[in-house]
Amino acid sequence: MIAIDERGYYGTFGGAYIPEMLYPNIEALQQQYVEIIQEEAFQKEFHALLKDYVGRPSPLYLAERLSEHYNTNIYLKREDLNHTGAHKINNTIGQILMAKRLGKKRIIAETGAGQHGVATATVCALMGIECIVYMGAIDIERQAPNVSRMKMLGAEVRPANSGSRTLKDATNEAIRDWINNPVDTHYIIGSVVGPHPYPDMVARFQSVISEEMQWQLEEHTGQRNPDVIIACVGGGSNAAGAYYHYLNERDVRLVAVEAAGHGIHSGESAATSVLGTQGIIHGSRTLLMQTDDGQIIEPYSISAGLDYPGIGPLHAHLIHSGRAEAVSVTDKEALASAYFLARKEGIIPALETAHAFSALDKIEYSSSDLIVVCLSGRGDKDLQTYIKHFDQFNTQNIGQ
Amino acid sequence: MNRLDQLFQQKQKDILNIYFTAGFPKLNDTAPLIEALAANGVDLVEIGMPYSDPLADGPTIQDSGQKALSNGMKLSLLFEQIAAVRSKVDIPLVLMGYFNQVMQYGEERFFTRCAEVGVDGLILPDLPIYEYETLYKEMLAKAGLRISFLITPQTSDERIRKIDTLSTGFVYVVSDASITGAKKGISEQQIEYFERINAMKLSSSQLIGFGISNQETFDTACHYANGAIIGSAFIRALNNGKPLEPTVASFVQSIRGGE
Numbered sequence A: 001m002i003a004i005d006e007r008g009y010y011g012t013f014g015g016a017y018i019p020e021m022l023y024p025n026i027e028a029l030q031q032q033y034v035e036i037i038q039e040e041a042f043q044k045e046f047h048a049l050l051k052d053y054v055g056r057p058s059p060l061y062l063a064e065r066l067s068e069h070y071n072t073n074i075y076l077k078r079e080d081l082n083h084t085g086a087h088k089i090n091n092t093i094g095q096i097l098m099a100k101r102l103g104k105k106r107i108i109a110e111t112g113a114g115q116h117g118v119a120t121a122t123v124c125a126l127m128g129i130e131c132i133v134y135m136g137a138i139d140i141e142r143q144a145p146n147v148s149r150m151k152m153l154g155a156e157v158r159p160a161n162s163g164s165r166t167l168k169d170a171t172n173e174a175i176r177d178w179i180n181n182p183v184d185t186h187y188i189i190g191s192v193v194g195p196h197p198y199p200d201m202v203a204r205f206q207s208v209i210s211e212e213m214q215w216q217l218e219e220h221t222g223q224r225n226p227d228v229i230i231a232c233v234g235g236g237s238n239a240a241g242a243y244y245h246y247l248n249e250r251d252v253r254l255v256a257v258e259a260a261g262h263g264i265h266s267g268e269s270a271a272t273s274v275l276g277t278q279g280i281i282h283g284s285r286t287l288l289m290q291t292d293d294g295q296i297i298e299p300y301s302i303s304a305g306l307d308y309p310g311i312g313p314l315h316a317h318l319i320h321s322g323r324a325e326a327v328s329v330t331d332k333e334a335l336a337s338a339y340f341l342a343r344k345e346g347i348i349p350a351l352e353t354a355h356a357f358s359a360l361d362k363i364e365y366s367s368s369d370l371i372v373v374c375l376s377g378r379g380d381k382d383l384q385t386y387i388k389h390f391d392q393f394n395t396q397n398i399g400q
Numbered sequence B: 001m002n003r004l005d006q007l008f009q010q011k012q013k014d015i016l017n018i019y020f021t022a023g024f025p026k027l028n029d030t031a032p033l034i035e036a037l038a039a040n041g042v043d044l045v046e047i048g049m050p051y052s053d054p055l056a057d058g059p060t061i062q063d064s065g066q067k068a069l070s071n072g073m074k075l076s077l078l079f080e081q082i083a084a085v086r087s088k089v090d091i092p093l094v095l096m097g098y099f100n101q102v103m104q105y106g107e108e109r110f111f112t113r114c115a116e117v118g119v120d121g122l123i124l125p126d127l128p129i130y131e132y133e134t135l136y137k138e139m140l141a142k143a144g145l146r147i148s149f150l151i152t153p154q155t156s157d158e159r160i161r162k163i164d165t166l167s168t169g170f171v172y173v174v175s176d177a178s179i180t181g182a183k184k185g186i187s188e189q190q191i192e193y194f195e196r197i198n199a200m201k202l203s204s205s206q207l208i209g210f211g212i213s214n215q216e217t218f219d220t221a222c223h224y225a226n227g228a229i230i231g232s233a234f235i236r237a238l239n240n241g242k243p244l245e246p247t248v249a250s251f252v253q254s255i256r257g258g259e
Helices: A018-038 A038-054 A064-070 A088-101 A116-127 A136-144 A144-152 A167-180 A200-208 A208-221 A237-248 A313-322 A331-345 A351-361 A380-388 B003-010 B026-037 B059-070 B075-086 B097-106 B107-117 B129-143 B156-166 B188-197 B215-224 B231-239 B244-256
Strands: A060-062 A072-077 A106-111 A130-136 A155-160 A185-188 A228-232 A253-261 A277-281 A282-290 A323-330 A370-375 B015-021 B042-050 B091-098 B121-122 B169-175 B204-211 B227-230
Touching: A018 A038, A018 A167, A018 A200, A038 A088, A038 B075, A060 A155, A060 A208, A060 B231, A064 A072, A064 A331, A072 A208, A072 B129, A088 A106, A088 A116, A088 A185, A088 A200, A088 A237, A106 A116, A106 A167, A116 A130, A116 A144, A130 A167, A136 A144, A136 A155, A144 A155, A155 A167, A155 A277, A167 A185, A200 A208, A200 A228, A200 A237, A200 A313, A208 A237, A208 A370, A208 B003, A228 A237, A228 A351, A237 A253, A237 A313, A253 A313, A253 A331, A253 A351, A282 A313, A313 A323, A323 A331, A331 A351, A351 A370, B015 B059, B015 B204, B015 B231, B015 B244, B026 B042, B026 B075, B042 B059, B059 B231, B075 B107, B097 B107, B107 B129, B129 B156, B156 B169, B188 B215, B215 B227, B215 B244, B227 B231, B231 B244
Parallel strands: A072 A370, A106 A130, A106 A185, A130 A155, A228 A253, A228 A370, A253 A323, B015 B042, B015 B227, B042 B091, B091 B121, B169 B204, B204 B227
Antiparallel strands: A060 A072, A277 A282
């Protein structure tokens, strides 16, 4: 049975390793989050917004040309069609409702590529709540369009200039802001990371993905369970959502796709399950990339959403216990998959999501299998990168 | 006898605890800094183990940690530096750092090594008290090390009692809801909080930290607790590029005043 215990551990991973300054906020969340989420009024408001504002349910689409190519049956869970273009908004809708019930007047968030920042700025605009997004100074430069989107939505984007000035440092800065503003502020974490109860709370909000998959798959095929679910994992929120209702269905294979950057052992990678060891990052005991002296290493991936040095404690547990299989995909392989999917199905995926598609070249399956790939986000934000690598991939002949 | 126990037995007022980051400003400044602090009448030295992701620290201490890491500071070297200075000074030494560093070194191995080189206590702000009690309390006790937990203005009375019971070194009274980094002055609200803690008559000694930066704030803190901890203000003083000994002497003088 895969479940979180009362102290927020999945097996030996999880917990809340936080300085005392954060304790009152975290304790309040720990004590109230399940009860609040289960309230009828909360569920009603959450699902109404998911339906009318986000555009759910997101379609489960049988990708026929892709299936033909791989000689199997591939369904795509179209999170890319959500408002703001990714699964991230499922969580921010849930957390903004949570923040309101906790009486918080100010929202902070961290962002890497900017997708979670945009999703947070969006729900704050929707609710008329002040929003501050921390973003690494380096990411602000390389993800300029998303910075503009957040500003247009009324959020203040604050550069994180500490450490390596990317996602991990933006997260540190958001946590420091919360320490300095413990009373009026709620921190909307963007993934299944951080101290308990965040990994479980975010997974619950994202679990709408697999909840829909169950009945959609039944409509399509007559069976509720797929044989394989494939999702990319940075922190792991879309994967947690896609796996959630299948965690204890042992006949469903869970495939977690990590970014290998320039190659797992190139020194420029984000393949945490291979390169990581047990430790603590952002308040959670999990697998993370670090030196033998316990200094956290800055990871690398072409995808800004996957270059997180840790993974959520749920995924650490799933991989460690053998429940999920981890697959590593390089920058080059992910780019090739993105061009391929565009030509085969007319869908330009986010770079993060493109990694998940490369797993189809790497895992074993049979022609009768039902495979669901979580199409976590759309590729608009990555067009510059795709254009830059066009020639390298002889895109004319791909997907014919 | 543990030097922290000894200190609190002998002294209950005006305890001055100075924090510095190991490996800052220069890699091998650890031992000379400890010697200078001891020679200038500081009561207790808190040595920060520089860390890539120090969640509870403000910009001054973050920067010193980054600098120390780029200077090449490592735990193995820090233990050697402490071992070397231990024969020369009798001042209590406390290591402050984040729990990931301890985990990577190996918890039991870390505690044993601390005891070997003459460390007296630990401050690990992100080690939860439940995990401490169930997993590490005995290991620490076996190594003869003391531990100090933090309380803040938001900590409930019930939890303060619990932390008082678990702290074997002192209770670290965080003066304000904040990360480290000296601010100017102490507010009335903070005074009320200090008075509340004072009235609780805790069994552990209490040192106030965060925002203590000069003689005035030190004196105020000492009025309500057994002493105070100064970090960021000292790090800033070290940043002047001048020789360590006179810098330490004039800094301590500026805090203690002309007593």
